[in-house]
Amino acid sequence: MITQGAGYLRRKWSSRAMLILSGLGAGLCILILALILGYILFNGISYLNMDFLTQPAKPVGEAGGGMRDDIIGTFILVILGSAIALPVGLMAGVFLAEYGKPWAASAVRFAADILAGVPSIVVGVFAYAVLVRPMGSYSALSAGFALAIIMIPVVARTAEESMRLVPNSVREAALALGIPRWRAVVGVVIPGALTGIVTGIMLAVARIAGETAPLIFTALGSAFGYQGLDQPIGALPLQIYRYALSPYDDWQKQAWAAAFLLVIIVLGINIVVRLVSRRRRR
């Protein structure tokens, strides 16, 4: 009787300890996010005005100026990266989910997972070696290429997973109607997986929009706005990096504002993803 009681107490307390510890962990998660958002907001909000969004950067010493060119640059790079990564990633996803023999699929899946884990600075160095050096110039193109490398495995794996969620009975029904395999994939499986695929794409976009390390080796940054795909180009994360480390108070403030804008973009994408995937569940 007594030993049973002791066992009960121990279980009760260890269960309570677990509850408290896990609650602490969960609370910290939220707290950290709130601190980051609050801090950036506090520092950046005062500089986030129309000028910041619509004016090009001014040289050191001149007051004012904005990040128009870098905002545009980030959009160009995201579009460029997506233009390369979407076809490749989606096709790889189709292969993984629909065509790959088990051994081939698991080899590709393994490669994609490794690729997703490669530090982004390594991707940047790679793009530098294969594009920037041979072309003789930093360029938007090489930056888009580096971002695409980061994006491809994310797109491929999420596309694969959402296509796997389409029940096999649907594929068989299509084949049994005498619909060729590729038409069944394009006409039935992909539409069924579309919300999942779109979700994956948007998360990948959110991810590359904030990447900095690969851009240091490829985009470099530009004081003159967009000059062409084969020329250096500015981007928000690059500018944050540069301005935040600068000794000028004005620039540091702008860096905060840019950080705030970037977080808003990423947050916005995540909220859209939420809405999209909630609609799917209904």
Place this chain on the structure above:
Amino acid sequence: MVHEAVNQADKESRSEAVAAAPVHVRNILEVKNLSAWYGNMMAVNNLTMSIHSRSITAIIGPSGCGKSTFIRCLNRMHEVSDGGRVEGKVLLDGKDLYARDVDPVEIRRRIGMVFQKPSVFPTMSIFDNVASGISLTRLWSRKRDLQDVVERSLKKAALWEEVKDKLNQSGGSLSGGQQQRLCIARAIAIAPEIILMDEPCSALDPISTLKIEELMLEIKKDYTVIIVTHNMQQAARVSDRTGFMLLGELIEYAPTKEVFTVPKDKRTEDYITGRFG
């Protein structure tokens, strides 16, 4: 091509001819020494049978005896399963389905299939579901051209009255029984010669079941129907001939009346009287 095949007048004149001369049946499908495997596991063992055209053939047998595997061999769907392998011949109008130069996609257009679980395409409207067998095999098709086929198929499947005002709604919004009839309409729309049905009523209520049975009796005027069923009464009610399978083998195959009244094999008798196992 599809339109011609479904051409109502043509079909009606054909079925009248059959009604006038009911003795004339032909063996539309001849199965010869068919065996099927999943990897190393044999599921159908050296099965031989002939299927009469414009009739309903029922396949009965205990769970796991290979009924589904067998009918999936008849439209080359078995090879879609993991490790699926087939030996033997299936002659459709004398031509072997498994001959080297035969395209399985073509076969599946001539031999349609309805599955146990209604497999409506969830992202498509009711209209698009019915049209899918046509629209997804052409590069391009106009909705106007598909309208006739869709309406006719839905009427044949006894679903038109229930859905005619909501053809643009998602196929998934229908009830289970309606979904199954939608799948039948979809199979009919491509005008196959034979329709395979794998326990089409197992998930349905008695009224939907009755509707589908009536529908089978109706479409048998134009098509050949092969149905797998666990429901002995259903086999007795609708089928012209019944085959009894056990452990991958065809034990008995005869006109339905004979199978249910004077079975030749002791095992058939045990099964239909429920004394099995």
